[in-house]
Amino acid sequence: MEEFNHHMMTLARDSRGLTQADLAAKLGIMQGTLSKYETGFHQPPTDFVADVSEALNYPMAFFYEMGRPYGLPPFHYRRRKKLSSKALARIVAEMNIRRLHLEKLLISFDWKTNAFIPEIEENEYRGRSNAAFTIEGAARSVREMWMLPSGPIANMVELLESNGGIVIPCDFGTDLIDAMSQRIEGLPVLFFVNVNSPSDRLRHTLAHELGHMVLHTITVKSDEEMEDEADAFAGAFLLPADEIRTQLRRFDLRQLANLKLYWKVSMGALAVRADRLKLITPYQSKMFWIEMGKLGYRKREPNEPPKEHPSLLRQMIGFHMKKLGYSLTEMAKLLHLKATEFQEMYRAEVVGEPAGGSGRPSLRVIK
Amino acid sequence: MPHRSMDETLDAVGEAILDELAEIVKAGHARYMTYRPEDLIELDVRAQSACTYCHMHAEADRRLIGRDDIRPLEVRGGLKLWLFESANVVSRLKKMDEDGKTRNYPTKQARDYDAQKELPDLPLPPVRLTAGYWLDATGQVINRVQIARPNGRRVPTWCATVVPNEERKVGERIWVDVTRERRFGSI
Numbered sequence: 001m002e003e004f005n006h007h008m009m010t011l012a013r014d015s016r017g018l019t020q021a022d023l024a025a026k027l028g029i030m031q032g033t034l035s036k037y038e039t040g041f042h043q044p045p046t047d048f049v050a051d052v053s054e055a056l057n058y059p060m061a062f063f064y065e066m067g068r069p070y071g072l073p074p075f076h077y078r079r080r081k082k083l084s085s086k087a088l089a090r091i092v093a094e095m096n097i098r099r100l101h102l103e104k105l106l107i108s109f110d111w112k113t114n115a116f117i118p119e120i121e122e123n124e125y126r127g128r129s130n131a132a133f134t135i136e137g138a139a140r141s142v143r144e145m146w147m148l149p150s151g152p153i154a155n156m157v158e159l160l161e162s163n164g165g166i167v168i169p170c171d172f173g174t175d176l177i178d179a180m181s182q183r184i185e186g187l188p189v190l191f192f193v194n195v196n197s198p199s200d201r202l203r204h205t206l207a208h209e210l211g212h213m214v215l216h217t218i219t220v221k222s223d224e225e226m227e228d229e230a231d232a233f234a235g236a237f238l239l240p241a242d243e244i245r246t247q248l249r250r251f252d253l254r255q256l257a258n259l260k261l262y263w264k265v266s267m268g269a270l271a272v273r274a275d276r277l278k279l280i281t282p283y284q285s286k287m288f289w290i291e292m293g294k295l296g297y298r299k300r301e302p303n304e305p306p307k308e309h310p311s312l313l314r315q316m317i318g319f320h321m322k323k324l325g326y327s328l329t330e331m332a333k334l335l336h337l338k339a340t341e342f343q344e345m346y347r348a349e350v351v352g353e354p355a356g357g358s359g360r361p362s363l364r365v366i367k
Numbered sequence: 368m369p370h371r372s373m374d375e376t377l378d379a380v381g382e383a384i385l386d387e388l389a390e391i392v393k394a395g396h397a398r399y400m401t402y403r404p405e406d407l408i409e410l411d412v413r414a415q416s417a418c419t420y421c422h423m424h425a426e427a428d429r430r431l432i433g434r435d436d437i438r439p440l441e442v443r444g445g446l447k448l449w450l451f452e453s454a455n456v457v458s459r460l461k462k463m464d465e466d467g468k469t470r471n472y473p474t475k476q477a478r479d480y481d482a483q484k485e486l487p488d489l490p491l492p493p494v495r496l497t498a499g500y501w502l503d504a505t506g507q508v509i510n511r512v513q514i515a516r517p518n519g520r521r522v523p524t525w526c527a528t529v530v531p532n533e534e535r536k537v538g539e540r541i542w543v544d545v546t547r548e549r550r551f552g553s554i
Contacts (some may be wrong), residue, residue: 247408253504254506257507259408262404262405302503302505
């Protein structure tokens with residue numbers, strides 16, 4: 001067997017939301033012993049790996065997987081401040097595991113596209129008539145580059161997947177985080193999105209993450225500045241100023257609800273856009289949020305647009321199972337998962353099966 | 368002016384007609400909401416009410432014309448009404464607020480109608496009602512289908528809501544009194 005990969009152990013532990021002390025207690029060993037194995041200070045015996053494998057519910061092969069899951073370009077994520085660092089570590093671990101899965105799936109799945117998600121470097125950027133860099137200009141450039149017509153973006157997920165990205169729906173188990181994105185050499189740009197997000201929020205979230213990928217791959221700034229820029233980018237990308245300016249002349253809930261139907265963007269995002277474009281006064285903005293709060297729309301807005309379903313991940317799984325003849329157990333083995341976990345991670349809702357599904361029953365393990 | 372309580376009036380109209388009125392109102396709004404979003408953006412509240420009003424009447428024509436006991440009336444000035452003969456009730460269709468109050472600038476005919484006064488083509492006896500809808504803050508969802516009895520003053524004498532199908536209970540009326548409680552007896 002190959003060498004034990006201590007990075008995978010950290011990944012497995014984080015993915016289960018356990019601290020070193022938790023796992024040591026679960027295994028009935030000293031934390032120091034565990035620490036030495038996990039930091040690569042000592043090679044653990046096979047018995048220990050078997051115990052960890054059982055405690056963390058991963059097959060033993062998982063811990064012998066090559067590569068280094070951490071230390072890659074950082075994830076950008078859109079989250080609420082309330083999300084604890086432990087929960088975040090669990091989610092980041094899951095994203096890394098999913099990325100490793102993708103690397104495996106992409107070995108056989110032939111996915112090539114000439115389109116790509118550009119990276120804009122502020123100092124080298126030249127806008128229309130050599131104009132200086134602005135977020136509005138950057139968003140417009142991306143729309144132009146992808147030859148998007150004016151008006152709303154019909155399907156944000158499809159747009160990203162047809163331009164060199166891959167959208168991976170994940171069950172983060174919390175609504176405190178909306179999405180994460182990562183650009184790694186040799187892989188499509190990865191957008192991990194929370195399946196629990198309302199669809200209007202999801203569209204904005206994806207545009208926000210696109211903003212990070214366009215603006216913050218080369219230029220890295222403070223977290224707050226990057227988040228603000230990504231948010232401004234999302235607004236400018238989904239709601240171009242030339243068009244939205246006239247439509248926001250009337251600013252009330254009714255008009256925002258109509259605009260939401262048209263642009264498929266939440267009323268909240270429309271109000272933020274109106275604020276950024278200085279189409280409303282700070283007082284109007286404040287009153288709007290008070291009214292939204294009173295009506296309970298800050299948690300969930302009415303008239304959610306239809307959900308957008310990614311298709312690439314579903315195609316990859318389908319290609320392996322239908323074309324290449326992988327069974328469910330073989331798929332799980334390929335991805336170093338237990339079969340039940342494979343089913344859970346790639347269930348219809350997660351891989352983006354549209355409502356009603358394909359008409360076939362979902363796969364399940366027969367014992 | 369005939370004096371009949373809410374129960375007497377609505378019982379006389381009957382659940383079948385109330386149900387029909389609710390369907391007409393909902394169909395009018397639903398039709399408006401099928402407009403393309405790019406068109407909805409350009410329509411203000413008044414345009415929405417006007418369009419919905421026309422769709423409600425078109426639906427009412429389809430459902431009610433030719434029915435025994437129901438007669439369409441058009442009072443001079445364009446006020447469109449439906450007379451339910453055996454109940455001795457006449458109703459118009461309108462957008463309203465949660466109190467059952469209509470909020471535009473009424474014509475003379477509408478004011479007289481609300482005040483239960485005599486109108487050129489409408490003799491006194493029938494009780495005048497307004498069947499309508501109260502929208503949510505976004506103007507896209509009907510909060511309640513309501514039947515109100517206007518009185519020419521600020522707030523109608525009473526207002527009832529037609530209970531949606533899925534919330535109805537066997538043995539109970541399909542309407543519920545939603546008249547706002549008033550303090551100091553003032554209207």
